[in-house]
Amino acid sequence: MFATHLRCRDCQAQYDLKMMYACPKCGGLLEVEYDQANLLNPEHILHPDSDFYGLWKFHRMLPLKDTKNIVSLGEGDTPILRADRISQTWELPIDLYLKAEMLNPSGSFKDRPSTMAVSMAKELGHKAVVVASSGNASAAVASYAARAGIQCIVFIPKSTDPGKIVQAQSYGAKVFAVDGTFSDAYDMSMKCAVEYDFPNCTSTYVNPYTVEANKTVAYEIFYQLKGNVPDYITVPIGTGPLLAGTFKGFEELLAMGLITKLPKMIGVQAQQCMPIVRAFTDGSPVLAWQEPIHTIAGGIADPLDGYTKDGETTLKVIDLCSGAMVSLTEEEIKKSTDAVEQLIGLYSEPTGAVSVGAVEKLFHENVIPAGSSVVCLVTGHGFKFTKRSFSSPSVIHTLTDLTF
């Protein structure tokens, strides 16, 4: 509502609020800028618009001009749950919370950027949207496109397991398999977006509007923890817009005088694909991940091939808040998933649970000190992980066959 222009994150050049994916001058990523004096009114947070569900209660903090263009399925307002059974079992002297982002309508946090992107597409009068994704993002964008009555076009690499696109297809999305890698699928989505003027809703930093919706995670945590800012927020990341958007939300709350400190943001990757962790640890530029990838956390296994700039953007945020990056082994990821499911009762895909294992690791590495408060964003539903093993139940004939 108070958005004024797009600004290049690199050269600071300004552009009108339309669908753009990179600075025409320098190729930098674009960000939404606002009329700060009007945006930073604490009333927008303290008295959100109760005519809308979930994250759209905060529509005055978002770039959409007219609320009649909101395309919503009730996303946002995901619960925060205390995770005492995890901190006790793992002997962590930490005030631990999980934010259940998997409870968004299509089953992942990607509903936040997608509701924003499709609403902007509607406001700008587009008849179709495109997305390169073989997972949560394609499902999310397809669901909002169905809600809006807009065509959704999905690009996946040819090697994608067809089972992963069932959800997007069920919403009516048209799926194309690109002969090549994910990078090729991404390139094709961009060519299609430019050629046909269909907004690209791929949930990297490419669409400047999508990251804005992630700010609402901060507003919700502010409410849910009754104004207390957690010391750390751990976030599973492929490229990092959720981490960056959440931090931007807290920066706004600080600028409004509603909070007095900022959280430290922790990005979490799988050791099997950790281009941003590697750059953080080595103090080197972000390079595309070339090694083979074998991980159960497929949703964050993004080699950043062709858009390492996204990784740099995330590292700038980590640097700004004195945060950290950390990676988990496959065993640690499995342990995290089991803990979220068996100690908390939330069904979680392994990707989404890495934020929890990160806390244990960083506590033992003396990065997160005893007595800290930590919110873990648990980003994807357990239903998304279809390759689960299960044990054949014992067959019983009488009550005496029961063994506990």
Next chain:
Amino acid sequence: MFATHLRCRDCQAQYDLKMMYACPKCGGLLEVEYDQANLLNPEHILHPDSDFYGLWKFHRMLPLKDTKNIVSLGEGDTPILRADRISQTWELPIDLYLKAEMLNPSGSFKDRPSTMAVSMAKELGHKAVVVASSGNASAAVASYAARAGIQCIVFIPKSTDPGKIVQAQSYGAKVFAVDGTFSDAYDMSMKCAVEYDFPNCTSTYVNPYTVEANKTVAYEIFYQLKGNVPDYITVPIGTGPLLAGTFKGFEELLAMGLITKLPKMIGVQAQQCMPIVRAFTDGSPVLAWQEPIHTIAGGIADPLDGYTKDGETTLKVIDLCSGAMVSLTEEEIKKSTDAVEQLIGLYSEPTGAVSVGAVEKLFHENVIPAGSSVVCLVTGHGFKFTKRSFSSPSVIHTLTDLTF
């Protein structure tokens, strides 16, 4: 909080508030009774307790004594979405809404009865709970048991597809396959419940506390439609506690003076298994369904074998509100599911979508008149339906290969 005793639905005998499953005198189903004078205070609805999420905001309307025993994953407060694209596409002159019950934490409305049942189990000091279910109910009970740190024991018939118990097992539930039918599994759950004093949380009417949680659907609709009562509410039903509980909630709102009319309740079954529809249509007693069952709406395909009394209880509610029962063919169920997914953007299992197809059918049968307002409860997530077909996407090499 204001619950005073259990009362037999048949002979009206009263019992203390403990875990009981049938009237010891006559075998009738039990219901929770309250101190009505204190329960029916409009303040409990108009100023719910904002310290709690979702349905537990209304804890003063529920039988739990102490809020410290609440076992919650943030269930309830599911969005209501206007379904104009369905009413337009199907040419229904009806004000149509979907209540997205599939967005509860474990993926179905069963989280309502389960959070109630497991919270009561905790309050009454039990160390384990049992449930007979090969689907949504076992997942729901297992998730709350995990949240509470209580053992969950699931009974399924031996013939159950092992894939259907993956979710319950992931939460840590212990699953036993009973040599026999679902009735045998149900009998075994009851024997186990009685022998070990483990509350039976099976989501028929057997556990008198579970149905109470379904009242909160009415309170939420009251808020979401700003005090307007829909003319009809359509509900997918196996036995019917969701329908009965929702109606009970509206009866309370009426008694409080917050609304001036009651909705007509519509129960929906699949033609492949419709014991309650048959009794409604024929004006005959409810008989167990003996015919073979082949339906994609497995979640409501309950033959009621051994508990036809549940069907009678539901029919009493239908009669009281001048409601109706209706059944859908497999083709109609498929069409309903596609509509919910492709016209609204909500991923839905076929079971959950039958409430939507029922509206079209009853409009054309002149049961639901033009100009009516209807809320359809869409009860289970699309992830629950694992036997989806999908089409292999076209492989493209260049932008010119694209066809829309």
